[in-house]
Amino acid sequence: MIEASGLARTFTTKRGDVEAVRGVDLDVAAGEIVGFLGPNGAGKSTTLRMLTTLLAPTAGRARVAGHDLRGDPAGVRRRIGYVAQGGGTDPGVPVAEELDLQARLYGVAGRAGRVAGLLERFGLTDLAGRPAGALSGGQRRRLDLALGLVHAPPLVFLDEPTAGLDPQSRSDLWEHVRGLREREGTTVFLTTHYLEEADALCDRVLIIDRGRIVAAGSPAELKRRVAGDVLVLEPAGPGGPEAVLDKTRAALAGLPQVREAVVAAGGVRLSVEDGDRAVAAVVRALDGAGVELASLRLSRPTLDDVFLTVTGRSLRDAA
């Protein structure tokens, strides 16, 4: 759906050239949900603006939705939807009117039905006559999404789709994005600087930093690359805590899954290879040794850990 190679954009400013994007290669298959994760200023939006024909690349080439970006921008435009970071509605224009104009601009057949369907789907039917400026943040975001989908494009670009939304509106929007793929098989390419969002939505995450893709893979793959999972357990049982700890140590010593064990306040921290499988082995071993468990918790590395490993900076600090 997207093939790009060496996509680059340099901005000329008074203080010299700024390389916002320095050679990005992309390969997105139909039906994928791919996320661009990176701090502000990493080049996410610039790349998106190039892929959506809003900005001419200074170097590189791309085919988007089957059309060449440079050779046939109009062809690209007809086949993609784009929802900008800040949306694109006039605060004075009623919801239904915005959708109707958008449908006319794309030459959508059966316009009235399509608009009514989108209003229904995005829970905007009762707000159809309301000016966009009177909507709540979540409602306006749903309208933005509906506007980008009016022509049922096979590929949709979402720039920071949930930035500034409250948690409930965010998960609501995530449902809509997932629904896009499930219902129409739409390919979704989104940018985000929220780790949870990339984690919750994306099949594949591309981490971008300072204009370059520095890591790519499924969220699980990326996290696995960083370090194993961490298992925190609190052993209990007859005898004093010392005796329990000794028993625990003995029971875990033979387990190949356990890389490292540290006694920390409130329990034992185990670094394990594959958390899901390790849990069962650990529980079985402890059970066999007569150690009871007061608690057991599996925690996984976050995409923030990934970002930290790849770039040497925390995403929160970089933003």
Added chain:
Amino acid sequence: MSQIVHDTFLIFQRCLRQTLRSKVAVVFGAVQPLLYLLLFGPLLMRVSGAQGFGAGSGGSGGAAWRVFVPGVLVQLVLFGAGFAGFGLIADLRSGVVERLRVTPVSRVALLLGRVLRDAVVLGVQAVMLLAAGLALGLRAPVAGIAVGLALVTGLAVAIAAVSYVLALATRSEDAFAPLLSSVTLPLMLLAGILLPMGMAPGWLDAVSRCTPLRYVVDAARAAFAGDVASAAVAEGAAVTAVLVAGSVALGVRRFRRENA
């Protein structure tokens, strides 16, 4: 081509609805020139015996209105169309321009639709002013008034297009507003809008002839005076046509360019 016409109409409709949502603004847009007409016009009638007001001056003051009203119409257009860029900056800020640019809409239509709206709105305001002028004592041949209106509407197209180009270049009200006033005020003064340039000393008259609006104002005055077939009208029409062609070409180029 039909795509351009279709898209232009859609954008025109959207912009016109936008304007009609604030009918108050349409009325108030014409208030300033109306005030000139009401509060400055009568003063002018007193001094209209002075040179430069053409034949039939003095007495009824009819000739003076024929000089003054075309000037006020050009003033209306200069400021009204000049301010058009503010609307575009608002649309840039809200993201509407970008949203439209991602659709297959013709880039040319994004400009023409807006400019047409401005021409229609200013045409209506000009008619309102003319009605006020007639009520105050303006008497002019219908053909002359029609020619004057046509010239002024053409000028509106040209000025609005330039205003959009400047708005896209500055992209913020803070930069656009001072730029606008530093351009419009000298243009207005040098066009001889308040008093005909026939009264000006030689050097001022010469400078005035280097500015385009001078010719449009002179043409409209000649038309109101009944000299529809005069050289002044031909000159004014030619200048207006060149302004329209040049500014629209410039605007189209700017709207086609990336990142516009």
